Each structure stands twice: as structure tokens, then as C-alpha cells.
């Protein structure tokens with residue numbers, strides 16, 4: 001069993017998950033988590049007022065793709081690949097009047113990247129696959145789309161956004177990553193490249209045999 005966000009950072013985290021290694025929470029990581037929590041709390045507060053003005057969707061609403069729908073931080077999704085069960089809770093999902101479902105994720109950064117970071121893409125791809133597997137049949141929609149919003153780490157101002165469709169290419173990218181993750185979890189090493197910069201701030205620290 002694994003949380004969606006775990007394997008996005010580095011697939012070798014699967015090795016630690018399978019052995020129950022206790023992660024080290026460094027001060028800078030704890031601070032980043034605290035900032036992330038504040039952003040989500042602020043978004044929650046802003047959204048609570050909006051949500052209170054909405055009504056609960058009926059089956060007719062769910063099946064009419066021209067009607068907008070909104071879920072907020074309460075959409076749990078899972079992805080089952082026997083014997084692995086991946087669990088996740090999506091920050092923001094909505095169906096817009098264009099008939100598409102949008103899965104959104106907020107991230108903090110010091111500088112806006114030129115394209116989304118691979119681990120963030122992997123996270124939204126997994127959410128899309130989880131959404132498709134868990135809820136898709138209950139709703140009518142045209143396409144499944146993703147959006148990543150990057151916010152300034154200190155001010156939380158929006159620096160930029162990226163988005164796209166969950167298409168065959170993104171699905172194949174996700175499948176390859178999940179296979180690697182599961183191979184490592186089972187104890188084999190697929191010989192993937194490791195980014196030393198990630199190892200420096202990784203919470204598994206020096207206990208990791210794959211560290212560079």
C-alpha cells in the first residue's frame with residue numbers, strides 16, 4: 001500500500017516503504033510542510049464560503065456534462081494494481097461547462113520552472129488514473145485534464161500554471177513509473193538514475209543504499 005505522493009519524489013522510496021524505514025523530518029522540510037498546510041488552510045477558508053452557496057449534485061447533474069460540478073479536498077481516489085493499492089486525496093477537482101474534468105494541484109517553489117517538475121506531473125497523472133478508476137463511471141465528461149499551480153514559497157502568490165490532458169502518453173509514463181516503483185518495492189533494482197540534489201534533502205537521509 002502506498003500514498004500517491006510517495007513515489008513521485010523518487011521511486012527508491014518504495015524500498016523504504018517496503019521495509020518501514022522511519023523517515024527523518026529535517027527542519028527545512030518541516031517548514032515547507034507548515035507553509036503548504038497554511039496555503040491549504042487559506043484555500044479551504046476561501047472555498048468554504050463558496051461551497052456553502054452550492055447545492056448537492058443530483059444524479060441528473062452528474063450525468064449532464066454541460067453542468068459544472070465541484071469537489072473540494074474531499075475526493076478520495078485509489079488505484080489498484082494487484083497487490084498494490086495506491087491511495088490519494090485530490091486537492092481540487094471540478095467539471096467545467098466545457099464538459100471536461102480538471103484535477104488541480106497547488107505546489108510551492110522559489111522560482112517558476114519552465115515546465116512542471118516530473119514528480120509533480122507523476123502525482124497529477126496518478127490522480128487522473130485514480131479518478132478514472134474510482135469515480136469515472138458515475139459522471140459524464142469529455143476529457144480528464146490536469147493543472148498544476150506554482151506559488152511562491154514565502155508569499156504564496158501564484159507564479160504560474162501548467163495544464164494538459166490525461167492522454168495516452170501521460171498514461172504510459174505513469175504505467176512505466178508504477179512498474180519501477182513496484183519492482184523496487186519487491187526488492188529488485190531497475191537501475192534508475194538518482195538525482196543527488198534530491199538525496200540531499202530526502203527524508204530517508206543516509207539510511208538509503210541508493211543515495212548518490
Ligand code: SF4
Pocket residue numbers: 009010011012013194198199200202203204205208209210211212
Ligand atoms: S536518498 Fe536519494 S535515492 Fe534514496 S530515496 Fe531519497 S532521493 Fe531516492
